[in-house]
Amino acid sequence: DQQVKQNSPSLSVQEGRISILNCDYTNSMFDYFLWYKKYPAEGPTFLISISSIKDKNEDGRFTVFLNKSAKHLSLHIVPSQPGDSAVYFCAASGKTSYDKVIFGPGTSLSVIP
């Protein structure tokens, strides 16, 4: 039972264009959402997060949008750069301090120069 879904295993985007990575979740108790980025042979690194009380959070070229009614969030990267090529994991956690962070299967982004 996959609580966090990323239905696109891969995405290719031209350098300079916008990358949009999508994520859906099923558990309405999730309260906090995160995006992690992972390069080969390295561990994931935190990228950006959003609380359920917000619908948008922006950090430089990265913006995360949350649509609670649709249980959907997306990560926008603009402009995309070749160094952004990596696997992006969507993650979510619940309201209590003991709730574990649940990760989606990831989307592999390739930014073509």
Place this chain on the structure above:
Amino acid sequence: NAGVMQNPRHLVRRRGQEARLRCSPVKGHSHVYWYRQLPEEGLKFMVYLQKENIIDESGMPKERFSAEFPKEGPSILRIQQVVRGDSAAYFCASSPMRGTEKLFFGSGTQLSVL
């Protein structure tokens, strides 16, 4: 390097042997999480530990797997009598306090079972 340190980076075991994976969290972090990534899959939660306590082990297989985070020393993930299906990348992450979802990950241990 003040980050999460995992060792070894690569571990090769034959079926039936034991695998011990070590994780030293970021200095000052008292919460440790273990995740497993199977080929072509995402990160699957295994266990969440605090110093000397297991908080949530709902993702741990019932048999052969155990984890600890002693008062002193690194966290250890132990897999007894390994099988080929245990081959995966095992990632450790740490956080400084409860309810902090921003996890700091190590580079992982790639376990290969022959």
